[in-house]
Amino acid sequence: xxxxxxxxxSDVTLWSLFMQAGFVVKLVMLGLIGASIWTWAIVVDKVVxxxxxxxxxxxxxxxFWSGQSLEELYRSLSDRxxxxxxxxxxxxxREWKKSFERGAKSPIGLQMRIDKAMxxxxxxxxxxxEARLGSLATIGSAAPFIGxxxxxxxxxxxFQAIAGSKSTNLAVVAPGIAEALLATAIGLLxxxxxxxxxxxxSADAGKxxxxxxxxxxxxxxxxxxxxxxxxxxxxxxx
Numbered sequence: 721x722x723x724x725x726x727x728x729x730s731d732v733t734l735w736s737l738f739m740q741a742g743f744v745v746k747l748v749m750l751g752l753i754g755a756s757i758w759t760w761a762i763v764v765d766k767v768v769x770x771x772x773x774x775x776x777x778x779x780x781x782x783x784f785w786s787g788q789s790l791e792e793l794y795r796s797l798s799d800r801x802x803x804x805x806x807x808x809x810x811x812x813x814r815e816w817k818k819s820f821e822r823g824a825k826s827p828i829g830l831q832m833r834i835d836k837a838m839x840x841x842x843x844x845x846x847x848x849x850e851a852r853l854g855s856l857a858t859i860g861s862a863a864p865f866i867g868x869x870x871x872x873x874x875x876x877x878x879f880q881a882i883a884g885s886k887s888t889n890l891a892v893v894a895p896g897i898a899e900a901l902l903a904t905a906i907g908l909l910x911x912x913x914x915x916x917x918x919x920x921x922s923a924d925a926g927k928x929x930x931x932x933x934x935x936x937x938x939x940x941x942x943x944x945x946x947x948x949x950x951x952x953x954x955x956x957x958x
Contacts, residue, residue, distance in 0.1 A: 776804050808842060873900070
């Protein structure tokens with residue numbers, strides 16, 4: 721009896737449990753493992769992306785508040801693809817230059833067009849920051865329930881084994897129970913990092929978006945003052 725028990729124990733490994741599992745449970749486990757890999761891929765991508773965005777914001781703010789003229793900064797940024805504050809700045813300056821080239825006379829209308837251009841760009845940048853966060857939320861909420869499917873199927877397998885052998889021996893019941901618990905464990909291992917990552921990156925995206933909104937508001941005020949000065953100069957010349 722002791723030898724049988726030892727043999728049964730030695731067979732209950734993670735790999736053996738996976739290989740002995742039924743098709744449905746294997747499918748559940750493989751799906752959860754794939755979701756876990758996808759979660760960590762998103763985590764690595766977001767860590768790299770958010771760190772790069774923060775460095776870009778710090779660098780742009782340093783240049784913007786250094787006293788360099790807006791025209792020079794616009795010329796240096798307009799020829800290449802910009803992101804973050806640079807994209808908002810270029811969008812506002814492009815609308816500014818187009819409006820004055822066409823002889824804009826209404827400061828209110830010009831200000832509204834500039835603000836609209838910055839809002840559209842800000843929304844686009846925010847959408848880029850929040851890309852794939854929905855996948856983390858989905859994995860975090862769904863993975864435990866998907867693992868529960870494997871748990872239910874594993875217990876059903878155990879009960880069928882008991883009914884077939886007409887024995888409640890632990891050696892008969894244990895593999896199915898262990899299989900069921902393994903599916904649950906994999907589901908939790910996939911869900912917990914996804915939930916933590918979602919909360920962390922959502923907060924980071926919110927902070928970066930708040931910085932972009934703050935810059936857009938400040939730059940809108942700067943352009944508003946320059947619009948008043950230009951229109952007053954034009955009216956005085958006329």
